[in-house]
Amino acid sequence: MKNFVFHNPTKIVFGRGTIPKIGEEIKNAGIRKMLFLYGGGSIKKNGVYDQVVDSLKKHGIEWVEVSGVKPNPVLSKVHEAVEVAKKEKVEAVLGVGGGSVVDSAKAVAAGALYEGDIWDAFIGKYQIEKSLPIFDVLTISATGTEMNGNAVITNEKTKEKYGVSSKALYPKVSIIDPSVQFTLPKEQTVYGAVDAISHILEYYFDGSSPEISNEIAEGTIRTIMKMTERLIEKPDDYEARANLAWSATIALNGTMAVGRRGGEWACHRIEHSLSALYDIAHGAGLAIVFPAWMKYVYRNNPKQFERFAKRIFGLEGEGEELILKGIEAFKNWLKKVGAPVSLKDAGIPEEDIDKIVDNVMLLVEKNLKPKGASLGRIKVLEREDVCEILKLAAK
Structure with a gap:
Protein backbone atom coordinates (compact mmCIF):
# COMPACT_ATOMS: atom_id res chain seq x y z
CA MET A 1 0.00 0.00 0.00
CA GLN A 181 -34.12 11.40 -8.08
CA PHE A 182 -37.29 9.25 -8.18
CA THR A 183 -38.43 10.97 -11.39
CA LEU A 184 -35.15 10.70 -13.30
CA PRO A 185 -35.41 9.07 -16.74
CA LYS A 186 -34.07 5.52 -16.73
CA GLU A 187 -31.16 6.53 -18.98
CA GLN A 188 -29.92 9.15 -16.53
CA THR A 189 -29.97 6.66 -13.67
CA VAL A 190 -28.09 4.08 -15.76
CA TYR A 191 -25.50 6.51 -17.12
CA GLY A 192 -24.93 7.88 -13.64
CA ALA A 193 -24.30 4.36 -12.36
CA VAL A 194 -21.89 3.64 -15.22
CA ASP A 195 -20.00 6.85 -14.48
CA ALA A 196 -19.67 5.89 -10.81
CA ILE A 197 -18.48 2.36 -11.62
CA SER A 198 -15.98 3.80 -14.08
CA HIS A 199 -14.53 6.11 -11.43
CA ILE A 200 -13.91 3.10 -9.22
CA LEU A 201 -12.38 1.06 -12.05
CA GLU A 202 -10.00 3.88 -12.97
CA TYR A 203 -8.40 3.39 -9.54
CA TYR A 204 -8.90 -0.38 -9.37
CA PHE A 205 -6.87 -1.03 -12.52
CA ASP A 206 -4.06 1.49 -11.95
CA GLY A 207 -1.43 -1.15 -11.18
CA SER A 208 -1.83 -1.14 -7.40
CA SER A 209 -3.63 -3.75 -5.32
CA PRO A 210 -4.04 -2.82 -1.62
CA GLU A 211 -6.45 -5.35 -0.15
CA ILE A 212 -8.66 -2.92 1.77
CA SER A 213 -9.03 -0.64 -1.25
CA ASN A 214 -9.82 -3.63 -3.48
CA GLU A 215 -12.50 -4.85 -1.07
CA ILE A 216 -14.11 -1.41 -0.79
CA ALA A 217 -14.05 -1.00 -4.57
CA GLU A 218 -15.54 -4.42 -5.29
CA GLY A 219 -18.28 -4.05 -2.70
CA THR A 220 -19.22 -0.64 -4.03
CA ILE A 221 -19.31 -1.83 -7.65
CA ARG A 222 -21.54 -4.77 -6.74
CA THR A 223 -23.82 -2.42 -4.78
CA ILE A 224 -24.12 -0.01 -7.71
CA MET A 225 -24.97 -2.86 -10.07
CA LYS A 226 -27.66 -4.27 -7.76
CA MET A 227 -29.19 -0.89 -6.99
CA THR A 228 -29.29 0.06 -10.67
CA GLU A 229 -31.20 -3.10 -11.52
CA ARG A 230 -33.64 -2.44 -8.68
CA LEU A 231 -34.20 1.14 -9.84
CA ILE A 232 -34.91 0.09 -13.40
CA GLU A 233 -37.78 -1.98 -11.98
CA LYS A 234 -38.88 0.52 -9.31
CA PRO A 235 -37.54 4.09 -9.77
CA ASP A 236 -38.96 5.26 -6.42
CA ASP A 237 -37.19 2.62 -4.32
CA TYR A 238 -35.72 4.95 -1.69
CA GLU A 239 -33.21 2.50 -0.24
CA ALA A 240 -31.87 1.71 -3.72
CA ARG A 241 -31.65 5.42 -4.56
CA ALA A 242 -29.87 6.17 -1.29
CA ASN A 243 -27.36 3.34 -1.70
CA LEU A 244 -26.65 4.34 -5.30
CA ALA A 245 -26.31 8.01 -4.35
CA TRP A 246 -23.77 7.41 -1.59
CA SER A 247 -21.89 4.88 -3.74
CA ALA A 248 -21.53 7.49 -6.48
CA THR A 249 -20.22 10.00 -3.95
CA ILE A 250 -17.57 7.75 -2.42
CA ALA A 251 -16.54 6.54 -5.88
CA LEU A 252 -14.68 9.82 -6.40
CA ASN A 253 -14.27 11.50 -3.00
CA GLY A 254 -10.82 10.04 -2.36
CA THR A 255 -11.93 6.81 -0.71
CA MET A 256 -11.12 4.66 -3.74
CA ALA A 257 -7.74 6.35 -4.20
CA VAL A 258 -6.37 5.38 -0.79
CA GLY A 259 -3.08 3.50 -1.08
CA ARG A 260 -3.18 3.49 -4.87
CA ARG A 261 -1.11 5.10 -7.62
CA GLY A 262 -3.41 7.97 -8.54
CA GLY A 263 -5.74 6.23 -10.96
CA GLU A 264 -5.65 5.22 -14.59
CA TRP A 265 -7.97 7.81 -16.24
CA ALA A 266 -7.30 6.85 -19.86
CA CYS A 267 -10.93 5.84 -20.43
CA HIS A 268 -12.29 9.10 -19.08
CA ARG A 269 -9.99 11.11 -21.28
CA ILE A 270 -10.84 9.15 -24.40
CA GLU A 271 -14.51 9.51 -23.54
CA HIS A 272 -14.16 13.27 -23.15
CA SER A 273 -13.46 13.41 -26.87
CA LEU A 274 -16.61 11.40 -27.65
CA SER A 275 -18.87 13.69 -25.63
CA ALA A 276 -17.06 16.82 -26.85
CA LEU A 277 -17.53 15.86 -30.49
CA TYR A 278 -20.93 14.13 -30.39
CA ASP A 279 -22.57 15.52 -27.23
CA ILE A 280 -23.43 12.05 -25.93
CA ALA A 281 -23.94 11.42 -22.22
CA HIS A 282 -20.66 10.93 -20.36
CA GLY A 283 -21.84 7.63 -18.87
CA ALA A 284 -22.86 6.38 -22.29
CA GLY A 285 -19.42 7.16 -23.67
CA LEU A 286 -17.72 5.37 -20.78
CA ALA A 287 -19.84 2.26 -21.41
CA ILE A 288 -18.46 2.25 -24.95
CA VAL A 289 -14.82 2.90 -24.10
CA PHE A 290 -14.22 0.89 -20.93
CA PRO A 291 -14.73 -2.70 -22.19
CA ALA A 292 -12.61 -1.95 -25.27
CA TRP A 293 -9.81 -0.48 -23.13
CA MET A 294 -9.98 -3.49 -20.82
CA LYS A 295 -9.60 -5.87 -23.74
CA TYR A 296 -6.63 -3.88 -25.05
CA VAL A 297 -4.60 -3.50 -21.83
CA TYR A 298 -5.42 -6.51 -19.61
CA ARG A 299 -2.03 -8.13 -20.25
CA ASN A 300 -0.43 -5.20 -18.41
CA ASN A 301 -2.28 -6.04 -15.18
CA PRO A 302 -3.55 -9.64 -15.50
CA LYS A 303 -3.90 -10.51 -11.80
CA GLN A 304 -6.20 -7.56 -11.16
CA PHE A 305 -8.32 -8.41 -14.20
CA GLU A 306 -8.60 -12.01 -12.96
CA ARG A 307 -9.68 -10.70 -9.57
CA PHE A 308 -12.29 -8.45 -11.22
CA ALA A 309 -13.85 -11.43 -12.99
CA LYS A 310 -13.98 -13.48 -9.80
CA ARG A 311 -15.06 -10.83 -7.30
CA ILE A 312 -17.55 -8.88 -9.40
CA PHE A 313 -19.12 -11.66 -11.46
CA GLY A 314 -18.32 -14.80 -9.47
CA LEU A 315 -16.55 -16.43 -12.39
CA GLU A 316 -14.15 -19.33 -11.96
CA GLY A 317 -10.94 -20.30 -13.72
CA GLU A 318 -7.70 -18.46 -14.33
CA GLY A 319 -5.58 -16.72 -16.90
CA GLU A 320 -6.64 -15.15 -20.15
CA GLU A 321 -9.81 -17.21 -20.51
CA LEU A 322 -11.10 -15.97 -17.15
CA ILE A 323 -10.11 -12.37 -17.89
CA LEU A 324 -11.93 -12.30 -21.21
CA LYS A 325 -15.02 -13.86 -19.63
CA GLY A 326 -14.95 -11.11 -17.00
CA ILE A 327 -14.71 -8.36 -19.60
CA GLU A 328 -17.55 -9.93 -21.58
CA ALA A 329 -19.66 -10.23 -18.42
CA PHE A 330 -19.17 -6.52 -17.74
CA LYS A 331 -20.11 -5.65 -21.31
CA ASN A 332 -23.20 -7.85 -21.06
CA TRP A 333 -24.27 -6.14 -17.84
CA LEU A 334 -23.94 -2.75 -19.52
CA LYS A 335 -26.15 -4.01 -22.35
CA LYS A 336 -28.63 -5.45 -19.85
CA VAL A 337 -29.20 -2.08 -18.16
CA GLY A 338 -29.53 -0.30 -21.50
CA ALA A 339 -26.16 1.38 -22.01
CA PRO A 340 -24.53 1.53 -25.46
CA VAL A 341 -21.43 -0.65 -25.76
CA SER A 342 -20.15 0.38 -29.18
CA LEU A 343 -19.65 3.47 -31.29
CA LYS A 344 -22.30 2.02 -33.59
CA ASP A 345 -24.81 1.90 -30.71
CA ALA A 346 -24.26 5.64 -30.17
CA GLY A 347 -24.54 6.46 -33.87
CA ILE A 348 -20.85 7.33 -34.21
CA PRO A 349 -19.43 6.14 -37.57
CA GLU A 350 -16.26 4.06 -37.55
CA GLU A 351 -14.87 6.37 -40.23
CA ASP A 352 -14.67 9.09 -37.56
CA ILE A 353 -12.05 7.26 -35.51
CA ASP A 354 -9.15 9.35 -36.83
CA LYS A 355 -11.03 12.54 -35.97
CA ILE A 356 -11.69 11.25 -32.44
CA VAL A 357 -8.05 10.27 -31.99
CA ASP A 358 -6.96 13.75 -33.13
CA ASN A 359 -9.16 15.21 -30.40
CA VAL A 360 -7.75 12.84 -27.76
CA MET A 361 -4.17 13.68 -28.68
CA LEU A 362 -4.99 17.40 -28.52
CA LEU A 363 -6.16 16.79 -24.94
CA VAL A 364 -2.84 15.09 -24.19
CA GLU A 365 -0.90 18.10 -25.51
CA LYS A 366 -3.01 20.89 -24.01
CA ASN A 367 -4.43 19.39 -20.81
CA LEU A 368 -2.18 16.52 -19.66
CA LYS A 369 1.38 17.46 -20.62
CA PRO A 370 1.26 20.87 -18.90
CA LYS A 371 0.51 18.94 -15.67
CA GLY A 372 3.21 16.35 -16.30
CA ALA A 373 0.54 13.67 -16.81
CA SER A 374 0.23 10.93 -19.42
CA LEU A 375 -2.66 9.11 -21.07
CA GLY A 376 -2.86 5.97 -18.94
CA ARG A 377 -0.75 4.41 -16.23
CA ILE A 378 -0.46 0.61 -16.57
CA LYS A 379 -0.01 1.28 -20.27
CA VAL A 380 0.73 4.79 -21.47
CA LEU A 381 -1.32 5.19 -24.63
CA GLU A 382 0.06 6.68 -27.81
CA ARG A 383 -1.92 7.65 -30.88
CA GLU A 384 -1.92 4.14 -32.38
CA ASP A 385 -3.11 2.65 -29.07
CA VAL A 386 -6.09 4.98 -28.88
CA CYS A 387 -6.90 4.13 -32.48
CA GLU A 388 -6.87 0.38 -31.72
CA ILE A 389 -9.06 0.82 -28.64
CA LEU A 390 -11.62 2.76 -30.66
CA LYS A 391 -11.57 0.07 -33.34
CA LEU A 392 -12.39 -2.49 -30.64
CA ALA A 393 -15.20 -0.19 -29.50
CA ALA A 394 -16.57 0.35 -33.00
CA LYS A 395 -18.99 -2.57 -33.30
Whole structure:
Protein backbone atom coordinates (compact mmCIF):
# COMPACT_ATOMS: atom_id res chain seq x y z
CA MET A 1 0.00 0.00 0.00
CA LYS A 2 1.29 3.44 -0.98
CA ASN A 3 1.65 6.21 1.62
CA PHE A 4 -1.30 8.59 1.58
CA VAL A 5 -2.86 11.67 3.11
CA PHE A 6 -6.65 11.60 3.22
CA HIS A 7 -8.43 14.91 3.73
CA ASN A 8 -11.87 15.82 2.43
CA PRO A 9 -13.24 19.17 3.64
CA THR A 10 -16.75 18.86 2.16
CA LYS A 11 -19.67 18.57 4.57
CA ILE A 12 -22.37 16.20 3.33
CA VAL A 13 -25.99 16.58 4.43
CA PHE A 14 -27.66 13.38 3.26
CA GLY A 15 -31.20 12.06 3.29
CA ARG A 16 -34.86 12.60 2.62
CA GLY A 17 -36.09 16.12 3.33
CA THR A 18 -32.65 17.71 3.68
CA ILE A 19 -32.88 20.35 0.91
CA PRO A 20 -34.47 23.01 3.16
CA LYS A 21 -31.26 22.97 5.22
CA ILE A 22 -29.31 24.74 2.44
CA GLY A 23 -30.21 28.27 3.59
CA GLU A 24 -29.06 27.58 7.14
CA GLU A 25 -25.75 26.14 5.90
CA ILE A 26 -25.11 29.18 3.71
CA LYS A 27 -26.05 31.62 6.49
CA ASN A 28 -23.80 29.80 8.96
CA ALA A 29 -20.92 30.34 6.53
CA GLY A 30 -21.48 34.10 6.74
CA ILE A 31 -22.74 34.42 3.16
CA ARG A 32 -25.21 37.21 2.45
CA LYS A 33 -25.48 37.16 -1.36
CA MET A 34 -24.83 34.37 -3.83
CA LEU A 35 -25.13 33.22 -7.41
CA PHE A 36 -27.77 30.48 -7.88
CA LEU A 37 -26.85 28.33 -10.89
CA TYR A 38 -29.03 25.58 -12.37
CA GLY A 39 -29.88 23.76 -15.57
CA GLY A 40 -32.81 23.50 -17.93
CA GLY A 41 -35.66 23.84 -15.50
CA SER A 42 -36.29 20.30 -14.21
CA ILE A 43 -35.73 21.58 -10.66
CA LYS A 44 -38.82 23.75 -11.10
CA LYS A 45 -40.90 20.73 -12.11
CA ASN A 46 -39.80 18.45 -9.27
CA GLY A 47 -40.12 21.02 -6.48
CA VAL A 48 -36.41 21.38 -5.74
CA TYR A 49 -36.29 25.00 -6.92
CA ASP A 50 -39.09 26.03 -4.57
CA GLN A 51 -37.47 24.26 -1.62
CA VAL A 52 -34.17 26.04 -2.26
CA VAL A 53 -35.74 29.48 -2.77
CA ASP A 54 -37.92 29.13 0.34
CA SER A 55 -34.85 28.20 2.39
CA LEU A 56 -32.80 31.12 1.04
CA LYS A 57 -35.64 33.54 1.81
CA LYS A 58 -36.14 32.12 5.30
CA HIS A 59 -32.48 32.71 6.16
CA GLY A 60 -32.20 36.14 4.56
CA ILE A 61 -29.88 35.17 1.72
CA GLU A 62 -29.92 37.36 -1.40
CA TRP A 63 -29.31 35.67 -4.74
CA VAL A 64 -29.07 36.21 -8.47
CA GLU A 65 -29.88 33.41 -10.90
CA VAL A 66 -28.22 32.00 -14.00
CA SER A 67 -29.95 29.03 -15.64
CA GLY A 68 -29.48 26.92 -18.76
CA VAL A 69 -26.46 24.77 -17.86
CA LYS A 70 -26.33 21.87 -20.35
CA PRO A 71 -25.71 18.17 -19.55
CA ASN A 72 -22.21 18.52 -21.06
CA PRO A 73 -21.50 21.94 -19.51
CA VAL A 74 -20.08 24.53 -21.86
CA LEU A 75 -17.59 27.34 -21.42
CA SER A 76 -19.89 30.06 -22.76
CA LYS A 77 -22.35 29.49 -19.90
CA VAL A 78 -19.46 29.63 -17.42
CA HIS A 79 -18.36 32.94 -18.96
CA GLU A 80 -21.92 34.30 -18.68
CA ALA A 81 -22.18 33.30 -15.03
CA VAL A 82 -18.72 34.65 -14.15
CA GLU A 83 -19.71 38.02 -15.60
CA VAL A 84 -22.88 38.04 -13.48
CA ALA A 85 -20.95 36.97 -10.36
CA LYS A 86 -18.45 39.80 -10.77
CA LYS A 87 -21.05 42.44 -11.63
CA GLU A 88 -23.32 41.49 -8.72
CA LYS A 89 -20.41 41.05 -6.28
CA VAL A 90 -21.71 37.72 -5.01
CA GLU A 91 -19.95 36.07 -2.09
CA ALA A 92 -20.53 32.41 -3.03
CA VAL A 93 -21.92 30.13 -5.73
CA LEU A 94 -24.76 27.62 -5.28
CA GLY A 95 -25.18 24.92 -7.92
CA VAL A 96 -28.49 23.04 -7.91
CA GLY A 97 -28.63 20.09 -10.29
CA GLY A 98 -26.45 17.26 -11.50
CA GLY A 99 -22.71 17.04 -11.99
CA SER A 100 -22.76 19.42 -14.94
CA VAL A 101 -24.27 22.18 -12.84
CA VAL A 102 -21.90 21.58 -9.93
CA ASP A 103 -18.86 21.48 -12.23
CA SER A 104 -20.01 24.75 -13.77
CA ALA A 105 -20.50 26.25 -10.32
CA LYS A 106 -16.90 25.36 -9.48
CA ALA A 107 -15.58 26.96 -12.67
CA VAL A 108 -17.66 30.07 -12.00
CA ALA A 109 -16.50 30.28 -8.38
CA ALA A 110 -12.88 30.17 -9.52
CA GLY A 111 -13.46 32.45 -12.50
CA ALA A 112 -15.05 35.11 -10.32
CA LEU A 113 -11.68 35.62 -8.59
CA TYR A 114 -9.55 35.47 -11.75
CA GLU A 115 -8.84 38.42 -14.02
CA GLY A 116 -8.30 36.30 -17.13
CA ASP A 117 -10.35 33.61 -18.88
CA ILE A 118 -10.94 30.67 -16.51
CA TRP A 119 -10.36 28.34 -19.49
CA ASP A 120 -6.68 29.07 -18.80
CA ALA A 121 -6.96 26.69 -15.83
CA PHE A 122 -8.10 23.87 -18.12
CA ILE A 123 -5.14 24.23 -20.48
CA GLY A 124 -2.39 24.58 -17.90
CA LYS A 125 -1.94 28.36 -18.02
CA TYR A 126 -3.40 29.06 -14.58
CA GLN A 127 -3.39 27.09 -11.34
CA ILE A 128 -6.58 27.55 -9.34
CA GLU A 129 -5.63 28.37 -5.76
CA LYS A 130 -8.70 30.34 -4.69
CA SER A 131 -12.41 30.48 -5.42
CA LEU A 132 -15.62 31.78 -3.97
CA PRO A 133 -17.21 29.31 -1.52
CA ILE A 134 -19.14 26.59 -3.35
CA PHE A 135 -22.41 25.00 -2.19
CA ASP A 136 -24.60 22.51 -4.00
CA VAL A 137 -27.85 20.61 -3.93
CA LEU A 138 -27.37 17.44 -5.95
CA THR A 139 -30.22 16.08 -8.08
CA ILE A 140 -28.39 13.38 -10.09
CA SER A 141 -25.88 10.96 -8.59
CA ALA A 142 -23.10 10.19 -11.04
CA THR A 143 -19.96 12.29 -11.15
CA GLY A 144 -19.02 12.52 -7.47
CA THR A 145 -18.27 16.22 -7.97
CA GLU A 146 -20.30 17.00 -4.86
CA MET A 147 -17.39 15.80 -2.71
CA ASN A 148 -14.23 16.46 -4.71
CA GLY A 149 -12.15 19.25 -6.22
CA ASN A 150 -12.65 18.31 -9.87
CA ALA A 151 -14.53 20.03 -12.69
CA VAL A 152 -14.93 19.24 -16.39
CA ILE A 153 -16.02 21.85 -18.94
CA THR A 154 -16.40 21.77 -22.74
CA ASN A 155 -15.12 24.60 -24.90
CA GLU A 156 -17.85 24.30 -27.52
CA LYS A 157 -16.01 26.49 -30.02
CA THR A 158 -12.92 24.27 -30.14
CA LYS A 159 -14.64 20.95 -29.21
CA GLU A 160 -12.25 20.51 -26.28
CA LYS A 161 -13.58 18.84 -23.11
CA TYR A 162 -11.01 19.15 -20.34
CA GLY A 163 -10.84 18.72 -16.60
CA VAL A 164 -9.20 20.63 -13.78
CA SER A 165 -8.51 19.74 -10.15
CA SER A 166 -7.85 22.00 -7.19
CA LYS A 167 -8.21 21.94 -3.42
CA ALA A 168 -10.01 25.26 -3.82
CA LEU A 169 -12.85 23.58 -5.73
CA TYR A 170 -14.17 21.31 -2.97
CA PRO A 171 -17.73 22.35 -2.08
CA LYS A 172 -18.21 23.67 1.45
CA VAL A 173 -21.53 21.86 1.82
CA SER A 174 -23.33 19.40 -0.46
CA ILE A 175 -26.91 18.33 0.11
CA ILE A 176 -28.02 14.97 -1.26
CA ASP A 177 -31.70 14.02 -1.04
CA PRO A 178 -32.04 10.72 -2.94
CA SER A 179 -35.83 11.04 -3.11
CA VAL A 180 -35.63 13.90 -5.63
CA GLN A 181 -34.12 11.40 -8.08
CA PHE A 182 -37.29 9.25 -8.18
CA THR A 183 -38.43 10.97 -11.39
CA LEU A 184 -35.15 10.70 -13.30
CA PRO A 185 -35.41 9.07 -16.74
CA LYS A 186 -34.07 5.52 -16.73
CA GLU A 187 -31.16 6.53 -18.98
CA GLN A 188 -29.92 9.15 -16.53
CA THR A 189 -29.97 6.66 -13.67
CA VAL A 190 -28.09 4.08 -15.76
CA TYR A 191 -25.50 6.51 -17.12
CA GLY A 192 -24.93 7.88 -13.64
CA ALA A 193 -24.30 4.36 -12.36
CA VAL A 194 -21.89 3.64 -15.22
CA ASP A 195 -20.00 6.85 -14.48
CA ALA A 196 -19.67 5.89 -10.81
CA ILE A 197 -18.48 2.36 -11.62
CA SER A 198 -15.98 3.80 -14.08
CA HIS A 199 -14.53 6.11 -11.43
CA ILE A 200 -13.91 3.10 -9.22
CA LEU A 201 -12.38 1.06 -12.05
CA GLU A 202 -10.00 3.88 -12.97
CA TYR A 203 -8.40 3.39 -9.54
CA TYR A 204 -8.90 -0.38 -9.37
CA PHE A 205 -6.87 -1.03 -12.52
CA ASP A 206 -4.06 1.49 -11.95
CA GLY A 207 -1.43 -1.15 -11.18
CA SER A 208 -1.83 -1.14 -7.40
CA SER A 209 -3.63 -3.75 -5.32
CA PRO A 210 -4.04 -2.82 -1.62
CA GLU A 211 -6.45 -5.35 -0.15
CA ILE A 212 -8.66 -2.92 1.77
CA SER A 213 -9.03 -0.64 -1.25
CA ASN A 214 -9.82 -3.63 -3.48
CA GLU A 215 -12.50 -4.85 -1.07
CA ILE A 216 -14.11 -1.41 -0.79
CA ALA A 217 -14.05 -1.00 -4.57
CA GLU A 218 -15.54 -4.42 -5.29
CA GLY A 219 -18.28 -4.05 -2.70
CA THR A 220 -19.22 -0.64 -4.03
CA ILE A 221 -19.31 -1.83 -7.65
CA ARG A 222 -21.54 -4.77 -6.74
CA THR A 223 -23.82 -2.42 -4.78
CA ILE A 224 -24.12 -0.01 -7.71
CA MET A 225 -24.97 -2.86 -10.07
CA LYS A 226 -27.66 -4.27 -7.76
CA MET A 227 -29.19 -0.89 -6.99
CA THR A 228 -29.29 0.06 -10.67
CA GLU A 229 -31.20 -3.10 -11.52
CA ARG A 230 -33.64 -2.44 -8.68
CA LEU A 231 -34.20 1.14 -9.84
CA ILE A 232 -34.91 0.09 -13.40
CA GLU A 233 -37.78 -1.98 -11.98
CA LYS A 234 -38.88 0.52 -9.31
CA PRO A 235 -37.54 4.09 -9.77
CA ASP A 236 -38.96 5.26 -6.42
CA ASP A 237 -37.19 2.62 -4.32
CA TYR A 238 -35.72 4.95 -1.69
CA GLU A 239 -33.21 2.50 -0.24
CA ALA A 240 -31.87 1.71 -3.72
CA ARG A 241 -31.65 5.42 -4.56
CA ALA A 242 -29.87 6.17 -1.29
CA ASN A 243 -27.36 3.34 -1.70
CA LEU A 244 -26.65 4.34 -5.30
CA ALA A 245 -26.31 8.01 -4.35
CA TRP A 246 -23.77 7.41 -1.59
CA SER A 247 -21.89 4.88 -3.74
CA ALA A 248 -21.53 7.49 -6.48
CA THR A 249 -20.22 10.00 -3.95
CA ILE A 250 -17.57 7.75 -2.42
CA ALA A 251 -16.54 6.54 -5.88
CA LEU A 252 -14.68 9.82 -6.40
CA ASN A 253 -14.27 11.50 -3.00
CA GLY A 254 -10.82 10.04 -2.36
CA THR A 255 -11.93 6.81 -0.71
CA MET A 256 -11.12 4.66 -3.74
CA ALA A 257 -7.74 6.35 -4.20
CA VAL A 258 -6.37 5.38 -0.79
CA GLY A 259 -3.08 3.50 -1.08
CA ARG A 260 -3.18 3.49 -4.87
CA ARG A 261 -1.11 5.10 -7.62
CA GLY A 262 -3.41 7.97 -8.54
CA GLY A 263 -5.74 6.23 -10.96
CA GLU A 264 -5.65 5.22 -14.59
CA TRP A 265 -7.97 7.81 -16.24
CA ALA A 266 -7.30 6.85 -19.86
CA CYS A 267 -10.93 5.84 -20.43
CA HIS A 268 -12.29 9.10 -19.08
CA ARG A 269 -9.99 11.11 -21.28
CA ILE A 270 -10.84 9.15 -24.40
CA GLU A 271 -14.51 9.51 -23.54
CA HIS A 272 -14.16 13.27 -23.15
CA SER A 273 -13.46 13.41 -26.87
CA LEU A 274 -16.61 11.40 -27.65
CA SER A 275 -18.87 13.69 -25.63
CA ALA A 276 -17.06 16.82 -26.85
CA LEU A 277 -17.53 15.86 -30.49
CA TYR A 278 -20.93 14.13 -30.39
CA ASP A 279 -22.57 15.52 -27.23
CA ILE A 280 -23.43 12.05 -25.93
CA ALA A 281 -23.94 11.42 -22.22
CA HIS A 282 -20.66 10.93 -20.36
CA GLY A 283 -21.84 7.63 -18.87
CA ALA A 284 -22.86 6.38 -22.29
CA GLY A 285 -19.42 7.16 -23.67
CA LEU A 286 -17.72 5.37 -20.78
CA ALA A 287 -19.84 2.26 -21.41
CA ILE A 288 -18.46 2.25 -24.95
CA VAL A 289 -14.82 2.90 -24.10
CA PHE A 290 -14.22 0.89 -20.93
CA PRO A 291 -14.73 -2.70 -22.19
CA ALA A 292 -12.61 -1.95 -25.27
CA TRP A 293 -9.81 -0.48 -23.13
CA MET A 294 -9.98 -3.49 -20.82
CA LYS A 295 -9.60 -5.87 -23.74
CA TYR A 296 -6.63 -3.88 -25.05
CA VAL A 297 -4.60 -3.50 -21.83
CA TYR A 298 -5.42 -6.51 -19.61
CA ARG A 299 -2.03 -8.13 -20.25
CA ASN A 300 -0.43 -5.20 -18.41
CA ASN A 301 -2.28 -6.04 -15.18
CA PRO A 302 -3.55 -9.64 -15.50
CA LYS A 303 -3.90 -10.51 -11.80
CA GLN A 304 -6.20 -7.56 -11.16
CA PHE A 305 -8.32 -8.41 -14.20
CA GLU A 306 -8.60 -12.01 -12.96
CA ARG A 307 -9.68 -10.70 -9.57
CA PHE A 308 -12.29 -8.45 -11.22
CA ALA A 309 -13.85 -11.43 -12.99
CA LYS A 310 -13.98 -13.48 -9.80
CA ARG A 311 -15.06 -10.83 -7.30
CA ILE A 312 -17.55 -8.88 -9.40
CA PHE A 313 -19.12 -11.66 -11.46
CA GLY A 314 -18.32 -14.80 -9.47
CA LEU A 315 -16.55 -16.43 -12.39
CA GLU A 316 -14.15 -19.33 -11.96
CA GLY A 317 -10.94 -20.30 -13.72
CA GLU A 318 -7.70 -18.46 -14.33
CA GLY A 319 -5.58 -16.72 -16.90
CA GLU A 320 -6.64 -15.15 -20.15
CA GLU A 321 -9.81 -17.21 -20.51
CA LEU A 322 -11.10 -15.97 -17.15
CA ILE A 323 -10.11 -12.37 -17.89
CA LEU A 324 -11.93 -12.30 -21.21
CA LYS A 325 -15.02 -13.86 -19.63
CA GLY A 326 -14.95 -11.11 -17.00
CA ILE A 327 -14.71 -8.36 -19.60
CA GLU A 328 -17.55 -9.93 -21.58
CA ALA A 329 -19.66 -10.23 -18.42
CA PHE A 330 -19.17 -6.52 -17.74
CA LYS A 331 -20.11 -5.65 -21.31
CA ASN A 332 -23.20 -7.85 -21.06
CA TRP A 333 -24.27 -6.14 -17.84
CA LEU A 334 -23.94 -2.75 -19.52
CA LYS A 335 -26.15 -4.01 -22.35
CA LYS A 336 -28.63 -5.45 -19.85
CA VAL A 337 -29.20 -2.08 -18.16
CA GLY A 338 -29.53 -0.30 -21.50
CA ALA A 339 -26.16 1.38 -22.01
CA PRO A 340 -24.53 1.53 -25.46
CA VAL A 341 -21.43 -0.65 -25.76
CA SER A 342 -20.15 0.38 -29.18
CA LEU A 343 -19.65 3.47 -31.29
CA LYS A 344 -22.30 2.02 -33.59
CA ASP A 345 -24.81 1.90 -30.71
CA ALA A 346 -24.26 5.64 -30.17
CA GLY A 347 -24.54 6.46 -33.87
CA ILE A 348 -20.85 7.33 -34.21
CA PRO A 349 -19.43 6.14 -37.57
CA GLU A 350 -16.26 4.06 -37.55
CA GLU A 351 -14.87 6.37 -40.23
CA ASP A 352 -14.67 9.09 -37.56
CA ILE A 353 -12.05 7.26 -35.51
CA ASP A 354 -9.15 9.35 -36.83
CA LYS A 355 -11.03 12.54 -35.97
CA ILE A 356 -11.69 11.25 -32.44
CA VAL A 357 -8.05 10.27 -31.99
CA ASP A 358 -6.96 13.75 -33.13
CA ASN A 359 -9.16 15.21 -30.40
CA VAL A 360 -7.75 12.84 -27.76
CA MET A 361 -4.17 13.68 -28.68
CA LEU A 362 -4.99 17.40 -28.52
CA LEU A 363 -6.16 16.79 -24.94
CA VAL A 364 -2.84 15.09 -24.19
CA GLU A 365 -0.90 18.10 -25.51
CA LYS A 366 -3.01 20.89 -24.01
CA ASN A 367 -4.43 19.39 -20.81
CA LEU A 368 -2.18 16.52 -19.66
CA LYS A 369 1.38 17.46 -20.62
CA PRO A 370 1.26 20.87 -18.90
CA LYS A 371 0.51 18.94 -15.67
CA GLY A 372 3.21 16.35 -16.30
CA ALA A 373 0.54 13.67 -16.81
CA SER A 374 0.23 10.93 -19.42
CA LEU A 375 -2.66 9.11 -21.07
CA GLY A 376 -2.86 5.97 -18.94
CA ARG A 377 -0.75 4.41 -16.23
CA ILE A 378 -0.46 0.61 -16.57
CA LYS A 379 -0.01 1.28 -20.27
CA VAL A 380 0.73 4.79 -21.47
CA LEU A 381 -1.32 5.19 -24.63
CA GLU A 382 0.06 6.68 -27.81
CA ARG A 383 -1.92 7.65 -30.88
CA GLU A 384 -1.92 4.14 -32.38
CA ASP A 385 -3.11 2.65 -29.07
CA VAL A 386 -6.09 4.98 -28.88
CA CYS A 387 -6.90 4.13 -32.48
CA GLU A 388 -6.87 0.38 -31.72
CA ILE A 389 -9.06 0.82 -28.64
CA LEU A 390 -11.62 2.76 -30.66
CA LYS A 391 -11.57 0.07 -33.34
CA LEU A 392 -12.39 -2.49 -30.64
CA ALA A 393 -15.20 -0.19 -29.50
CA ALA A 394 -16.57 0.35 -33.00
CA LYS A 395 -18.99 -2.57 -33.30
